[in-house]
Amino acid sequence: MLTSLGIWDIAIIVFYFVIILWIAQWASRSKSESQGAVDYFLAGKNQGWLVVGASLFASNIGSEIILGVSGAGARANMPMANFEIIAALVLILLGWVFVPFYLRTGVYTMPEFLEKRYSKACRSYLSVISILAYVITKISLIIFAGALVFETIGVPFWTGAIITVIATGFYTVLGGLKAVIYTDMVQAVILLIGTIAVTWFGLHHLGGWNEMIQVISQASELPENPPVERFFNLWRPMLDTEYPWTGMLFGAPILGIWYWCTDQYIVQRTLSAKDVSNARKGALFAGYLKLLPVFIFFIPGVIAYALLQKGEISFSMENADQALPAMINGFLPMGLKGLAIAGLLAALMSSLSSAFNSSSTLLTIDFYQKYRPNASQKDLVRFGQLATIVLVIVSLGWIPFMKSLMGGGIFHYLQSVQAYISPPIAAVFLFGLLYKWINARGAIVALWTGFGIGIFRLVTEFLKNEGTIVVQNDSILGMFLGINFLHFALFLFIFCAVVLMLVSKMSQPQPDDVLEMVTFQRKSKRTGLKWSTDIILTIILIVLVLILWWIFSPWGMAG
Known part of the structure; x- marks a missing residue:
């Protein structure tokens, strides 16, 4: 699929x-x-809420999210959009529950926090698993x-992959987290303008919302096409094989807690905030922004499906992740096409x-500095730059294996793999903050047990999809x-939580003085609710989520 770019498109890019x-x-x-590693890895720890929030949103919304969610729109898989909406609620947890502990302890990384709460073994586990997760x-x-x-x-796949790596790696190595978060702020604006323009122009070209509904309704008369209501319904029956409402309401938040509240990739942005208030407001601001993908990523996919039915654009439903590029390629005028491509870039x-x-931060702080405690600030920065190059090479090597797991599209692949590795980490962080009697032995046993079960599921699923093994559906493995x-x-999270509690109860508790900074402390004297801007913003955000859940x-109204 090639697109012709005009002079204004090229100029914008x-x-x-x-x-x-x-x-x-x-x-x-x-x-x-003088700041050295603090400035390179945490942007000097003096950032305001606007920069933090924009960086949280931009870091999360990559091309894989835009292409994946728009592809879900074309497939009539609207429940996928629920991951975006639920993220807004999880970001409230990040701001109110997790951020105060992270900033209070002054940590650089999430594994470092896990060591303060539990042990060095837990830190090493999370460091290795996080880096593995970043690759896959x-x-x-x-x-x-x-x-x-x-x-x-018109650029060949592997050529585009290498260009992507070199262009992005250059400025990341050059300026560290400060370069990342300030470019994130600008890129958030560009991607919003670009995707909003595509949405508006696509709907206008189609003839409006009612025309889109009519086209989809006519197409649904054919048995191979989904009914129109399937495009605008976030909720499916409990026995649905893809996105049951029970899994979405109780399982998806577990993935969200791991991703938004415990993952270095995201949390590092809040660690750069000047104080707790700015970190919390940044998380809430990102929560508001996370309500937009339903309208500017998912709906364009639905528009692309309608345009496909009218013969206005061309793409294969077997590769629906190409829906948005097909819209860009199909009819956007000169200038707007360049803006849309700039948004994707x-x-x-x-x-x-x-x-x-975030990968270089983990490798530098949790491995290099650990084994070379006397390393200079310059050495830490240099090692972080080198670590980035190594991870890029490994990631390029994983792409051929990744393709075999992507039968349901980019976004489905992303969420399913996270479902296999995130539950034990989410359980250890969440229960570790809430209960002082949860200890290091319980944590490490829960982490490794959950990891073993999750990786077994991932590997066997890969082998089954490749045809390496044959599995009967009525067998235990099936x-x-x-x-x-x-x-x-959900099941793995509950299992890991039970293991965490049982092993902790059967072993020696950790000293209370060690846990003072990393667990909730029960206060004997209760104070009344004090209204603040943060509380009001939180309540409004929750109400907006409930409204979206009702509309779709x-x-x-949409259903």
Whole structure:
């Protein structure tokens, strides 16, 4: 699928790259030499809520999210959009529950916090698993999606992948987290403008909302096409094989807690805030932004499906992740096409730069500094830059294996893999903050047990899809693999929580003085609720989520 770019399209894309590289250079020049690693990995710890919130949103919204969610729209898989809406609620947890502990302890990384709460063994576990997760669910997937974007403008897949890596890695290595979060802020604006423009122009070209509904309704008369109500319903029956409402309501938040509240990739942005108030407001701001993808990512996919039915654009429903590029390629006028591609590139580069920086932070702080405690600040920064290069090479090597697991599309792959590795981590963090009697032995046993079960599911599913092994559906293994991935996440979370509690009860508790900074302390004297801007913003955000859930339901206006 190739697209022809006009002079204004090329000018907009070039201008985008110039702005991003200029910001990266400015961030690099303004870096304080005395701060060293603090400035490089945590942007000097003096960022305001607007920068933190925009960076949280831009880091999360990569090309893989945009292409995956729009592809879900074309497939009539609206429950996928629930991951975006639920993220808004989980970001409330990040701001109110987790952030105060992270900033109070002054940690650089999440594994470092886990050591303060539990032990060095738990820190080592999370460091290794996080880096593994970045390779199989973040860096390689972002590169893969970025290569698809480059294919849209006629660049071969692997050439696009290499360009993606070099362009993004350059400014990430140059300026560290400060370059990442300030470019994120600009890229968030660009990707919002680009996707809003595509949505508006696509709907206008189609003839409006009512015309879209009519086209989809006519198409649904054919048995191979989904009914129109399936495009606008977030909730499916409990026995649905893909997105049951029980799995979405109780399983998806577990993935969210791991991703938004305990993952270095995301939390590092809040660690750069100047104080708890700015970190919390940044998380809430990102929560509001996370309500937008339903309208600017998912709905364009539905529009693309309607345009496909009218013969206005062309793409294969077997590869519906190409729905949005097909819209860009199909009819956008000169200038707007360049803006849309710049938006996709902005999403791509912001997510990839965040993954690079968080990966290098983990490798530097949790491994290199641990074994070389006397390393200079300059040595730490240099090692972080080198670590990024190594991770890029490994991630490129994972892409061929990743393709075999992506039968349900990019976004489905991302969420299903996270469902296999996130429950034990979410359980250890959440219960560790709430209960002082949860100890290091319980945590490490729960982590490794949950990891073993999750990886067994991932590997056997891969072998089954490849045809390496044959599994009967009525066998024990067949029933194990047949569990919906969201239900699997819920069951694994409960199992790990039980293991965590039982082992902790059977072993020696940790000293109270060690846990003072990393667990909730029960106060004997209760104070009344004090209204604040943060509380009001939180309540409004919850209400908006409930409204969206009602609108896109069988009983709501869209349903």
